[in-house]
Amino acid sequence: MRKFTIYNDDKTIKRILVLKLILYVISLVIGLSNFLLLLLILFILNIPLLRKSVFGRLPTDTKVLRKSGVLRFYESYEYLPKLKLDIYYPVEYFRKNVPEMTQDVKEDVLRSAKGIVLFAHGGGWITGYRRQPNNTSWYRYLVSEGFIVATIDYERGYKAGIEQLVDELEIALQFVKGIMKKQGVDRKISLMGLSAGGHLALLTASRFPEDVDRVVAYYAPCDLLDIWKSPSIFARIAAATTLKRLPNKDRYIYEKYSPLNSVNEKFPSTLLVHGLKDSVVSFHSSVKMFKKLRENGITSKLLLHPSGEHGFEFVLRDKRTIDIIEKTSVFLEGQVW
Incomplete structure (x- = not known):
């Protein structure tokens, strides 16, 4: 043994x-x-895209405007834990040489402003921030045109998921509305967003149309399935990371969170803007959304730039780009050309 x-x-x-x-x-x-x-x-x-997305500016954002201090009157809030919100007031365009924003001045501005715009930045749901230079370029322009502009940071899609991002924008919408009501101003707020921010703006508007005045979406993925026809690797990874799914496995998730499928007769008036050369989000996405809005009797406009890429308004300086930017202001004011 x-x-x-x-x-x-x-x-x-x-x-x-x-x-x-x-x-x-x-x-x-x-x-x-x-x-x-x-x-x-x-x-x-994505260096070219990131460069113009982060450091680009509107052709209307002149040196004089940048030095004017148009954004010097603002308030910052924490609308959710660790998530910030800024509200910019166009004080100097209503009262010249105002040294500070007193309560009387603020109330005057609230009554006189052309409108209130809640702005959602782009970045594929996973990047970007509210004070990014290109976003700030939009704030300067809108504030100089007489709008009160609120702008937010929202959670990263790879941590939060798409549903939470929509919830955050809706909470920010109610937060801003509450601040305005405390000042005696009860008026609807318009939503504006670039790319992923435009997508969130459209989804939020579809869920809470009674609280939204107008919607402006620049080169937004209105049909999320269109992203998978895009040559942009970044766009595909951003979508899959935020939705936590691939379209060949869970197509219904992409359809559920596509604004195209959320249009109804209560949808707010909408302006869609897209470049025909966009290689990140196809312009067909906005075209399909525009058709769906018209089918439901919604006041809507579609502006296309023949040579515009993704984020074209921060790069191009031509007459067509300036015309699109100016028409955006007119639309937010409540006019339809």
């Missing part, structure tokens, strides 16, 4: 555990490195 000897060697056990730990760390580093490498590749591929 054979005898088996069991060696209870603590050193051997420790060596095995250390070896396993080392292998685990190496695999973790390799996995993290691959993820970082993917992010780096995406960043390099």
Whole structure:
């Protein structure tokens, strides 16, 4: 009969555990490195888009306007834990040489403003922030035109998911409305967004049409399935990361969160803007949305730029771009050309 000897060697056990730990760390580093490498590749591929998205400005954003201090009268709030909101008031365009925004001045501005606009930034739901230079360019223009502009940060899509982002915009809408009511101003608020922000604006408007005056969406993915026809790798990854699904597995999720499928007869008046050369979100997405709005009897306008790419208003300086920007202001004021 054979005898088996069991060696209870603590050193051997420790060596095995250390070896396993080392292998685990190496695999973790390799996995993290691959993820970082993917992010780096995406960043390099999207440098032109990121550059104009972050540092671009409107052709109407002149040097004189930038130096005018038009955005110096503002208030900041935390509308949700760790999520900020700014409200800019066009004080100096109603009362010249005002050293500070007193309560009397503020009430005068609230009564006299052309409208109130809640602005949602773009960035594929996973990037961007409210004080990004290109977004600030829009605030300067709208405030100089006499609008009160509220702008928010919202949670990243890869952490929150699409439903939470829509909820946050709706909460911000009610938050701003509450601030206005406290000042004795009870008026509807318009929603405006760029790209992913436009998508969120349209979805929010479809859910709470009674609280929204008008909607402006620049190059928004109105049909999320269109993103998967786009050559943009960033757009596809951003959509999959935010919706937590791939369209070939859960097509209904993409259909559910496509504004195109949320249009009804109560939808607010809408302005859609898109560039025909957009390689991130196809202009067909806005065209389909426009047709659906018209079918439901909604006052709507579609402005197309023949040579516009994604974020074209921050790059192009031609007459057509300026005309689109100016018509956006006219639309938000309540006029339809």
